[in-house]
Amino acid sequence: MKIHFFGATKTVTGSCFLIENEKDTILVDCGLFQEDEKEYLNYEPFPFNPRKINIVILTHAHLDHSALLPKLVKEGLRCKIITTPATKDLLEIMLFDALKVQKNENYKQPLYDEENIYRVLKQIETLPYQKTLNFNGIEIKLYDAGHILGSATVQLNFNGKKIVFSGDIGRTGYPILRDPEPPQEADYLVLESTYGNRVHKGLEESIKELIQAIKDTFNKGGNVIIPAFAVGRTQDLLYILNRAVRQGLLQPVNVYLDSPLAEEATKIYLSHPELFDDEALREMRNPSRTSIKLHFVKTVDESKKLNSIKSNAIIIAGSGMCQGGRVIYHLYHNIDREECSIIFVGFQAKGTLGRKIVDGEKEVSILGRLIPVRAKIYTIGGFSAHADRDELLKWLAALRSKPEIFLVHGEPEVIESFKGAIEEKYGFKCQIPERLSTYEIG
Template identity: 45%
Template sequence: MKISFHGACRTVTGSCTLVETDDTKILVDCGMFQGSKDLKELNYGEFNFSPAEIDYVILTHAHIDHSGLIPKLVKKGFKGTVIATKPTTDLCSILLPDSGYIQELEVERKNRKLARAGKPLLEPIYTHLDAKRALMFFSTLDYNLKVDLTPTISIRFQDAGHILGSSIVEIWAKENNYETKVVFSGDIGNLNQPIIQDPTVIEETDYLVMETTYGNRLHKNIGDKQELLLQIIESTFLRGGNVIIPAFAVERTQDLLYYLARLDFEGRLPDCKIYVDSPLAISANEIFKVSVKYFDDETKAAFDKIWESPGILQRIVMTRSAEESKKLNEVRTNAIIISASGMCDAGRIKHHLKHNLWREESSIVFVGYQAPGTLGRQILDGKKQVRIHGEQIAVNAQIYNLDGFSGHADQKALLQWFDSFKRKPKEVFLVHGEPEGMEVFKNLLLERYDLEVHMPELYQTFDLRYGQVKTYDIEGPTEKDIAYIYANIINKLSELYKTNLERQEIKQLYEKLKSIENAI
């Protein structure tokens, strides 16, 4: 068995890992790169493998950074099967066409400029019709069922506790009477989250591919996030402002509605309207309502009494149309506006930020990960002015980061999940994390256990056959490689400036950056 890494290498985006045996090729995830402009450019290049040769895509969950390039894979010749849980498949049925619409709108905007300049026009990565066609390749598999894909390869999904339908993937491969097991963590969720189950304990594996989104961080407000949210709402309304919450359409929006419904049921939520201003989130809500069997016991018991109570339903306003969304710009106080995108890089949330970010009386509440280079990250990092729709907007609102709402396990929870293995992996491959967090988590594992820990580079390949690991050097630097490395150095430089580290390290990075610029 060989595995090669085609995304989420020292960055939190673009998850995609190729698993190869003598007769089968499997992708675990096929995600889109998000964040900085340089990372996004990677979505336009060719795959570094032949899509027509891929037999299966094993999809850990529906988030676009894990599923978003499946339509492109189909467009480029994939004819195999995409295997996912039913909730993941249902969520992809709304997320992928929406992503296709976004690609079309983005290219349409760029092509207007290119046409005026007399330059060649671009094609979208894929269209909404490409995305709908890709859904025809999906097949569902429930949790805890071990199935044979071929006579030599078996897989099983376990609940990752990240979002509805999210999975840990177990893969067994037999070659020459030798069986190798690899576990892909997917995105590991926080413990004691509403709606979803806690991450499943995995007892044993030979090799582990593990996410490290928060490898160097602890969530600060896990236990009291509902109370903190209430305090923010109360203080904002006393100032005469609105509470603006950038939230991912899937899971974060539903978590927030659950907590707001609980506050309303307890009679503690101030008089207000709750606007869900995201057609995608509204559609996701409908999928959640028919997926109750996947909820944890607490949420199942509270579903009708709290989440569907008449009181909260009277407060919630679902705004599907653009006209309804625009009217929210006139609302000055006592409104909670939950809108996408979660990182503020696109969608209706940018309009709500434009009309509230400059107001001292309003509050902006972040409840999820903000990737480097995104508008959300700029605001969290303390920029005094940000650019929205071509206009400089002052950041005067109160800014909050309730990372206890995050769908990702923090460092403590990641270690706890790893510790639960009765037979630890021989080797670990860390992915889906920023370099600093990965390095910290790698050192923690090395201090505690006698094992090998890798931080793969983009396109790096490892041969896992017969219990021996051989690393293949990365061939060549392609233009895609250079753009990827360039983007990561830019992000690193940005972090160094903000933390005021020694100038010598910055100088060395500048020299490296200069050499890459010359190569480009």
């Protein structure tokens, strides 16, 4: 039995892993490479034959895990795609939005078309958490990963071995969703490492920092721009801002959600209360009249009108790493204004515009123009939907076995640091795969 690593190796995006024995081939995730220097890989042929895949398992709907599924179908995939019901709902809106971006934002050519997306959706079979699917003698079970709505950790009982793919692991005590639920047994574990070398600020501390940043910006007469992922981070922010107003920590502020995708995703979140934690359920059952002034910005013309607002606006828009989407235009009109603030609440991959801003570059290229960065830049790590080092180590503590671990979804220095922490605390054997590497397992 072999496991192949085709993405998310010594980098954060492009999740794609394949397991095979003599008769079965299983693919876990098929995601987009989002770092500038790796985007060319999205256009290359797959390093495996899509027609020979027997089953695909999708951990969650974020594009770095899912967005190449239509390309996979286009090149011959005909098997079932297994994922949770909520992920299927999110995947539909996200794939169509990704195609729209490819058509509108200077891609060399779209990677696929609408028909390929419809075929992906037809091939999906949903599997709720904690239910077991038997496929050709392979047992597939999904656990709640707590990262975004429907996100899953995958456990396979394959050739008598338990193989676990963590997917992206969420936070403990984070708003809306339940805490991550780790499997208790694994012989082999493919583990994400995005924040494996650091500890996030506490959530309450981060909320206080966010509220103070908003107040300071409004006192200076500026706007707050928040680049946010449409699925997950945006819903968390709306929940947190709403709760802050209800608690009297903020005045009822104007929040402009400039993302039709985020609006659709929010509706899908609200349609799956069975996945909410107890606090979020109480909030749903006891709505308050005191809340943020939320404006859904639907059309491009409505988005352009926001450029005339010079103060006291919170604008939430994608993409979360500032690689495209409407946030680009809001940065263009606000980043050179000293009275404004840009608040980053999520991971910024190397090579992205967001990373360049976070790293303190004094000028950045936006829409073909070099613009000075004069706005105040905040990076509030406590809002990350990824577990930090200590939370990942705690997640590992639930395992009753001693798995061999393959560390993925992290930058090289982060993975090396996390490898040392795991080996020191648990003594587990850790591997750091290269792209296109293969390991014999079982």
